Amino acid sequence: MTQFWNSDFMWSFRHAPVAIVSFCVVALLVFCAVFAPLIAPFDPFDPSTLNLMNGFSKPMEPNAFTGDSFWLGTDDQGRDVFSTILYGMRISLFVGFAAVLFAMVLGISLGLIAGYVGGWTETIIMRTADVQLTFPSILVAMLIFGIAKGFTPVELRDQMAIWVLIIAIGLSDWVQFARVVRGAALVEKNKEYVQAAQLIGRSSFAIMLRHILPNVLSPVLVIATISLALAIIAEATLSFLGVGAPPTQPSLGTLIRIGQGFLFSGEWWILFFPAVTLLTLALSVNLLGDWLRDAMNPRLK
Amino acid sequence: MLRVTCALCALLVGNAAAAETFKWASSTDPQTMDPHAVNSAPVLGFLNNVYEGLVRRGKDMAIEGALAESWEPIGSEGWRFNLRKGVTFHDGSEFTAEDVMFSYQRASSEAADTASWFAPVSSVSIIDDYTIDFITSAPNPIFPDSIANFMIMDKGWAEANGAELPAKDAENHATLNTNGTGAFQLVERQPGLTTVLEPFDGWWGEVEHNITRAEFTPIQNPATAVAALLSGDVDMIDPVPIQDKARVDQRDGVKVFGGIEARVIMLGFPHAADALKHGSNAGDPNPFKDVRVRKAVAHAINVDAILATIMRGAAEPASQLVSPAMRGYSSDLAARPAFDVEGAKALLAEAGYADGFSFGLKCPNDRYLNDESVCQAVVGMLAQIGVTAQLDAMPVQNYWPELRADNYDMYLLGWSPGTFDAEHPIRFLAHTPDAEKKLGSWNFGDFSNARVDELLPMIQSEIDDAKRQAMLDESAKILQDEMAYVPLYVQPLVWGAQDNIELTQRPDNFFILRWVTVN
Numbered sequence: 001m002t003q004f005w006n007s008d009f010m011w012s013f014r015h016a017p018v019a020i021v022s023f024c025v026v027a028l029l030v031f032c033a034v035f036a037p038l039i040a041p042f043d044p045f046d047p048s049t050l051n052l053m054n055g056f057s058k059p060m061e062p063n064a065f066t067g068d069s070f071w072l073g074t075d076d077q078g079r080d081v082f083s084t085i086l087y088g089m090r091i092s093l094f095v096g097f098a099a100v101l102f103a104m105v106l107g108i109s110l111g112l113i114a115g116y117v118g119g120w121t122e123t124i125i126m127r128t129a130d131v132q133l134t135f136p137s138i139l140v141a142m143l144i145f146g147i148a149k150g151f152t153p154v155e156l157r158d159q160m161a162i163w164v165l166i167i168a169i170g171l172s173d174w175v176q177f178a179r180v181v182r183g184a185a186l187v188e189k190n191k192e193y194v195q196a197a198q199l200i201g202r203s204s205f206a207i208m209l210r211h212i213l214p215n216v217l218s219p220v221l222v223i224a225t226i227s228l229a230l231a232i233i234a235e236a237t238l239s240f241l242g243v244g245a246p247p248t249q250p251s252l253g254t255l256i257r258i259g260q261g262f263l264f265s266g267e268w269w270i271l272f273f274p275a276v277t278l279l280t281l282a283l284s285v286n287l288l289g290d291w292l293r294d295a296m297n298p299r300l301k
Numbered sequence: 302m303l304r305v306t307c308a309l310c311a312l313l314v315g316n317a318a319a320a321e322t323f324k325w326a327s328s329t330d331p332q333t334m335d336p337h338a339v340n341s342a343p344v345l346g347f348l349n350n351v352y353e354g355l356v357r358r359g360k361d362m363a364i365e366g367a368l369a370e371s372w373e374p375i376g377s378e379g380w381r382f383n384l385r386k387g388v389t390f391h392d393g394s395e396f397t398a399e400d401v402m403f404s405y406q407r408a409s410s411e412a413a414d415t416a417s418w419f420a421p422v423s424s425v426s427i428i429d430d431y432t433i434d435f436i437t438s439a440p441n442p443i444f445p446d447s448i449a450n451f452m453i454m455d456k457g458w459a460e461a462n463g464a465e466l467p468a469k470d471a472e473n474h475a476t477l478n479t480n481g482t483g484a485f486q487l488v489e490r491q492p493g494l495t496t497v498l499e500p501f502d503g504w505w506g507e508v509e510h511n512i513t514r515a516e517f518t519p520i521q522n523p524a525t526a527v528a529a530l531l532s533g534d535v536d537m538i539d540p541v542p543i544q545d546k547a548r549v550d551q552r553d554g555v556k557v558f559g560g561i562e563a564r565v566i567m568l569g570f571p572h573a574a575d576a577l578k579h580g581s582n583a584g585d586p587n588p589f590k591d592v593r594v595r596k597a598v599a600h601a602i603n604v605d606a607i608l609a610t611i612m613r614g615a616a617e618p619a620s621q622l623v624s625p626a627m628r629g630y631s632s633d634l635a636a637r638p639a640f641d642v643e644g645a646k647a648l649l650a651e652a653g654y655a656d657g658f659s660f661g662l663k664c665p666n667d668r669y670l671n672d673e674s675v676c677q678a679v680v681g682m683l684a685q686i687g688v689t690a691q692l693d694a695m696p697v698q699n700y701w702p703e704l705r706a707d708n709y710d711m712y713l714l715g716w717s718p719g720t721f722d723a724e725h726p727i728r729f730l731a732h733t734p735d736a737e738k739k740l741g742s743w744n745f746g747d748f749s750n751a752r753v754d755e756l757l758p759m760i761q762s763e764i765d766d767a768k769r770q771a772m773l774d775e776s777a778k779i780l781q782d783e784m785a786y787v788p789l790y791v792q793p794l795v796w797g798a799q800d801n802i803e804l805t806q807r808p809d810n811f812f813i814l815r816w817v818t819v820n
Contacts, residue, residue, distance in 0.1 A: 048684035052603065055610035065609070076611060077677050247677075248692070261524045265544035 012295040019291035022284035029281050033089040040083035041071075045248070054078035056262075059269050073269040075258065081269060084255055085277050091251040092281070095165050096232040100224055102170030103231075107177020108220060112208045114178065115185025126182065129175040137230075138237055140172035145243050158246045165244050169234050176223055184216035218296050225289035229282045236278055252278040321819045322514045323802075325537040325812070326526050328667050329697060330493050330519035335475040336452035337408040338467035339701070340415050340742070342564075342717060345450045346811035347517070350498060352452035352481030355382050355401065356445050360805045360816065362721060364446055368396065368453055368482060372445055379436035380444055386431055388505045390455040391479070391486040398427045403456035405435075409739065412466040416739035417728055418448055421761055439762035447720045455480045470702050484508070484815040485515065493519060498814065510815050521667045521696070530555055530797050536819070537804065539812060540670055541797040543615045549797050558806045562794035563627060564717040565619045565726075566669055568602075568679070568787040570595055573747035577710050579661020580691045588660075589711065593652040595784035598711075599638040600645040601686045602679060604789055611674045612790065619788040621777050622716060622726035626808070629723030629770060631777040637788075645686045657687030660710035663703055666694040669715045670792055676713055704745045712745065715792060717809055723773045724760050731780055732757050748785045752776075 004010060013019055032039055042049060057063040059073040059081075072081040110129075114122040132140060148164040149157065188194060189212065197207050238244035239253030240260075247254060252274050259271025331347040332339050349357070355369040366372075369382040388396040402425060409419035423438040437444060454475070459465055462474035479487045484504045489497035498515040500508070518535065520526040523542035527549060529535045541549050541557055550557045570589040577585050588594045604618045620637045623630055649655060664676035673694045680690040690711070695703070704712055718725035733749040734741035740757070741747075756776045763769040780786070794810055805816040 046684070047681040048687075050681040050684075052606040052610055052678050052681060076674050077681060078610070247673075247694075261522070261542065262544055264524060264527050264548050265542070266548065267544070 009295060013291075016291050016295075018287055022287040022291075025280060025284040026288060029089060029277075029284070030093060032086055033093050036083075036086035036090050040080075040086045042080045042083045044079040044084045044087060050078050052078050056267055072273045073267075075270045076262065076267075081273050084250065085252070085274050088250050088252045088255045088274060089277060089281065091162065091245055091249055092232055092235055092253070092278070095162060095169065095235045095245070095251065096228050098166045099169035099173065099231045099235070100227045102166060103173035103227065104177055104220065104224055106170065107174035108181050108213070110174065111178035111181025112185050112212060112216075115182040116189050116204065116208050116212065122182070125178065129178050132172075133175050137169075137172035138234055141168040141234060141238060142241075142243060144168040144171055145238065149243075158248050161244070161246050162249060165235060165238065168238070169231050172234070173227055173231060176227065177220060180219050180223060181216050184219065185212050188212045188215050222289065222293045222296055225285065225292050229285040229289060232278070232285065233282050252281075321511050322516065323512045323537075323814070323817060323819055324516045324518070324535045325539070326518045326520040326529060326535045327539045327812075328519065328521055328523065328526065331496070332698060332701075333468075333476045334479050334487065334490055335464075335467045335473075336450075336454065336481075337404075337413040337415050338469050338476070341697075341701075342810055343697075345452075345719075346809070347496075348452060348479075348481075349450070349483070349811055350485045350515075350814045351479045351483045351487055352454065353483045354449055354451045354453065355384075356449050358449050358807065358809075358811075360807065362807060362809070364449060368401075375434060375436075377440040379434055379441075381428070381432065381434050384431040384433065385505060388482050389503050390458065390482055391501055391503075392455065392458060393503070394455055394457055394480075396453070396455075396482055397430045398433045399430075400453055400456045401433050402427055403459065404451070404453045407454065407459070407465065407467060408451055410466055411736060412469065414467070414469055414742065415451065416736075417742045418451055418739075420728065420739040421758075439758060440764065441761055442764055443720060443722060443724070443761075446722070447725075450719055452481065470705075484510075506815075508815070510817050511819060512814060512817060515814055527797070530799070533799065536802050537796065537798040537812075537817075539796045539810070541795045543613045543670060543793065543795060546613075546615065546795050554800050555797055556800055558794075558796040558798065558804070559615075560794040560806055560808060561617065561624070561626065562717065562792045562810050563624055563721060563808050564669070564715045564792040564810070565622055565624055566672075566675070566713065566715045566789045566792055567619070567622065568598065568789065569712045569714050569746050570598075570748075570784075570786075571707065571710060571746045572749065572785070574707060574710075577658075577660050578708060579693070579710055580659035580689065582659045583661075585658070587710070588652065588654055588658055591652045592782075592784055593648045594654065595787070596638065597645040597648040597652070597686060598683065598688075599784055599787045600641045600648065601688070602682050602787065602789065603640040604637060605640065606682075607675055607678050608790055611671050611678060612793070615793040615795070616670075616790040619791050620781070621723070621788055622730060622780065622786065623718055623723045624791040627718055627721055627723055629773045631723070631770075631774040633774065634777050634781055638784075642685050649686060649688070654688075657689065659689040659691065662690040662692050663700065663709040663712045664692060664694040665697050665700040665713065668697045668700070669713070670795075672713060675789070679713075707745065709745075714743075714745075714786070716743075719809065721809075723777070724757070727753065727757055727760070727773075727776055731776070731785060746785075748783075750779055750783060750785075753779055 053065040054063050054068050054074050055076050055078040057070050057074040062069045070080050074080055110125050114125040145168040152160045197211050236253030239251045240257045245251035245254045255274035262270050329343040331344045336348045336352045353367045356364050357367040359365045368385055370385045372380055372382045375381050405425050408415045421437045421441045422435055424436045426434050458480040464473045464475035477490050485498040486501045488499050496517040526538045527545050530538045574587045577583050577587055608616050618637050620635050666673040676692055680692050683690050716726050729743045731753050732741040733754050734744050753776050756772050760772045801820040803818040
């Protein structure tokens with residue numbers, strides 16, 4: 001532990017106030033999201049707890065009809081905005097993490113294969129990646145989401161929406177991982193330790209997984225962090241456009257979409273607080289990723 | 302440089318104003334350009350600019366002659382229409398009694414959604430090129446009133462293009478093209494994107510408007526529509542979301558047209574389905590067959606709360622299928638079922654559902670004002686009595702086919718009586734569905750009551766107002782006692798327009814282009 005604390009990595013962390021602050025913010029938001037059911041004063045998705053007369057309560061002000069007061073106000077259905085944000089963040093973070101994990105697994109596997117095997121396999125994988133890169137990732141995600149929606153039965157659409165979202169964002173994001181891993185694998189595969197492993201007869205699969213993979217992981221970690229921020233924003237964008245998380249399981253993007261309808265009429269809080277939360281979350285993750293990239297870049301040392 | 306740019310801008314704006322292009326937006330795209338395929342206000346309202354009926358409604362909703370110059374009863378058996386001479390369709394072909402006959406056959410065919418308008422008609426006969434008789438099976442004093450939206454299509458054009466019959470949920474030539482006699486003709490139709498009309502030079506009537514081109518764009522998101530109005534991208538929007546009414550009203554350069562619409566928003570039930578189709582109880586016996594369950598639903602809904610919050614006090618509660626402003630409204634039956642959670646729970650327990658049940662609620666999300674919010678509120682209120690509703694909200698394009706396929710356990714419906722008479726919803730919503738008699742065509746839930754079925758023809762042919770009202774009262778009472786529908790509220794009508802636009806707002810929410818002037 002002491003060794004870790006004194007490592008170069010931690011030294012750089014301790015001397016980067018931006019990293020410390022953004023790490024704390026991310027940790028706090030993740031904590032709130034994970035323990036949302038314990039922290040949130042209401043369960044906004046249990047309709048039996050809602051009182052419509054509480055609708056449009058202003059933040060910190062008692063409602064004119066019921067006298068109830070809500071920290072961040074309520075939306076048109078009388079749902080506590082603070083609670084919906086906590087639950088919404090849960091969905092946003094879950095989709096973000098799961099999509100990045102999916103993209104990572106897919107990208108690393110294809111990148112390793114392309115880099116190590118080479119030949120036609122490499123051409124097919126990497127040209128596919130190039131073609132996909134020419135489309136904006138949000139467009140790819142929308143396309144995948146649209147196709148998947150056509151296949152899922154109406155009954156299951158709401159339950160499946162989250163998983164479809166994860167696959168859509170993951171599939172639109174794997175290219176970056178594949179490119180970086182392929183590049184690193186190309187370098188590593190000609191090194192002596194790999195040749196040694198080949199000589200003693202280890203299988204290609206084992207060499208890729210046990211020898212090359214550990215040596216290409218650090219750039220992957222950096223990309224993953226930055227991808228997380230992008231995935232959270234991609235999810236919010238899709239949900240804002242109405243093709244992502246359904247209103248029954250609203251993510252931050254869905255909440256912003258709902259709030260947008262009340263912007264002109266002066267109920268700013270329904271849009272403002274989810275939007276600020278999304279901004280804070282995406283910004284902190286991004287700053288953390290930036291710092292990580294610098295800290296792990298040997299050329300900057 | 303800046304000055305040059307500004308001068309250019311001014312020039313462009315100046316030109317645009319001289320051309321009098323009028324742009325308007327609404328939340329719903331008319332589903333089809335076929336006047337007989339879908340009997341819904343967005344379609345009929347839009348097509349009233351392109352097609353014309355024998356008669357039409359004026360600014361005060363009174364009936365006036367359109368393609369018929371005059372009409373008179375033939376004894377008590379029917380009506381004779383004397384057609385206007387020298388009228389041509391947009392493609393130049395002449396309008397004659399043949400076209401009326403053809404349109405009647407088309408609009409009353411089984412493939413048409415408008416067939417029930419002609420339920421009282423027993424036969425139609427052409428007397429000469431400009432005279433046609435509609436014979437009714439019983440005396441029908443309000444018949445000319447009831448066919449104001451019966452629009453006449455060119456026979457030769459429809460036959461040449463294979464559009465002899467309307468296509469309800471499919472497509473044919475008449476779904477995307479038109480050939481009417483109206484003041485405007487269709488120049489471009491891109492479903493869901495844009496629809497462009499231009500004035501028809503050969504129109505027979507006196508031109509009141511000064512539009513040279515009219516562009517319609519559906520904008521589903523209400524906030525986007527308001528933004529488009531405020532930024533001047535469009536000249537008129539329908540509707541202005543109720544939550545934004547006050548704000549739009551205060552803004553300089555735009556104005557709000559408000560009124561009470563004739564539309565009653567209600568919940569409908571499956572009266573004939575044997576099993577629930579959605580939710581965790583899918584497949585179980587249908588609880589809504591029990592009148593106690595339907596009453597429990599009615600008592601569980603706090604309409605005042607919906608009106609105070611979601612509708613911002615701009616709507617009136619409804620107790621019947623028509624609003625108090627309609628002819629034939631039953632003023633003795635004005636009380637809604639009281640909001641009473643305990644009473645509702647007791648009714649459920651009595652019906653054997655003390656532990657509640659789960660079902661699927663279908664709802665449109667671009668048809669009525671705040672429709673999805675209202676449905677969400679209904680879900681919350683039903684949860685208070687232990688009933689779990691699974692909400693499935695969708696655009697109308699998908700919604701009507703779902704209802705026609707009976708794929709729901711409860712649904713939201715709005716009804717505006719085209720005749721402004723209480724008889725209209727009985728004919729469409731309460732009479733047992735009967736394709737042959739063309740009745741009950743929007744009675745998706747197959748509500749059926751022998752006495753209501755018996756009363757309808759009597760109401761239609763009764764000339765004495767007091768007797769007619771007594772029968773309407775009786776039928777309204779049955780519908781209330783049986784809780785055929787749960788009427789919720791009468792929807793308000795809110796349009797917004799630029800200050801330089803003059804228009805007439807009709808209570809049926811039809812937007813008539815020929816009454817628009819751009820100043």
